[in-house]
Amino acid sequence: MAGKRFKPGKADRLLDPKRKEIISPEQVIAHLEVTTTDYVADFGAGNGYFTLPLAEVAEKVYAVDIEKQMLDLLKKRAIEVENIDYIVSSLEQINLADQVADKAVAAFVIHEVPDLKKAFQEFKRIVKAGNKILVLEWEAIEMEMGPPLHERISSQKMKEIFEENGLKPEVHHFHEAVYGVTAVV
Numbered sequence: 001m002a003g004k005r006f007k008p009g010k011a012d013r014l015l016d017p018k019r020k021e022i023i024s025p026e027q028v029i030a031h032l033e034v035t036t037t038d039y040v041a042d043f044g045a046g047n048g049y050f051t052l053p054l055a056e057v058a059e060k061v062y063a064v065d066i067e068k069q070m071l072d073l074l075k076k077r078a079i080e081v082e083n084i085d086y087i088v089s090s091l092e093q094i095n096l097a098d099q100v101a102d103k104a105v106a107a108f109v110i111h112e113v114p115d116l117k118k119a120f121q122e123f124k125r126i127v128k129a130g131n132k133i134l135v136l137e138w139e140a141i142e143m144e145m146g147p148p149l150h151e152r153i154s155s156q157k158m159k160e161i162f163e164e165n166g167l168k169p170e171v172h173h174f175h176e177a178v179y180g181v182t183a184v185v
Contacts, residue, residue, distance in 0.1 A: 028054075034054060034058050043094070046074070055078070104133045136180045
C-alpha cells in the first residue's frame with residue numbers, strides 16, 4: 001500500500017499558504033485538544049507545518065521523520081524554539097520510549113508507510129493510554145495537491161485500518177480533500 005516517499009527537495013510545497021485553506025495547524029490543535037502541559041508526537045513532521053504551531057502550545061513536541069534532511073529544514077525554521085526533540089526514525093520502529101506522548105498526529109504520511117500494522121503498534125506504544133491519535137490523509141479524490149490518486153487511502157479504508165488495529169475511529173472531514181481519523185489509544 002505504500003506510496004512513494006516525499007522528496008525533501010520539494011519541501012517548500014509543504015509550507016504553501018494554500019494548505020491553510022484546506023487544513024490549518026490551528027484546526028489540528030483544536031481537534032486534538034492540545035494543552036500547555038501536553039507532550040505531542042508529530043509523526044512525519046517534515047519541515048514543520050504542524051510541528052512549529054504545536055510547539056507554541058504544547059510543553060514538548062517530538063518531531064519524528066524518516067528523512068534527516070526534512071528535520072534539518074525544520075531545525076532551521078525553529079532556531080529559537082527549545083521544546084522540540086528531533087527524531088530521525090521510520091514510523092514502523094520509532095526511536096521513542098513507551099508512553100511518552102499525550103497526543104499524536106500523523107499528517108499526510110500514512111500512505112507512504114509500508115507496514116501499517118507495525119506503525120499502529122508503535123503509535124499505541126508511544127501514546128499514553130486514554131489519549132488521542134489523529135491521522136490526517138488526503139481523501140481518495142483527484143486534485144492538484146497531494147499524492148497521486150492511486151497512492152491515496154480513502155477515509156473509509158482508513159477507518160477500517162484503525163479498526164483492524166484495535167482502535168475505535170471517528171472520521172472527520174476538514175475539507176472535501178482532507179480527512180482526519182481520531183481514536184483514543
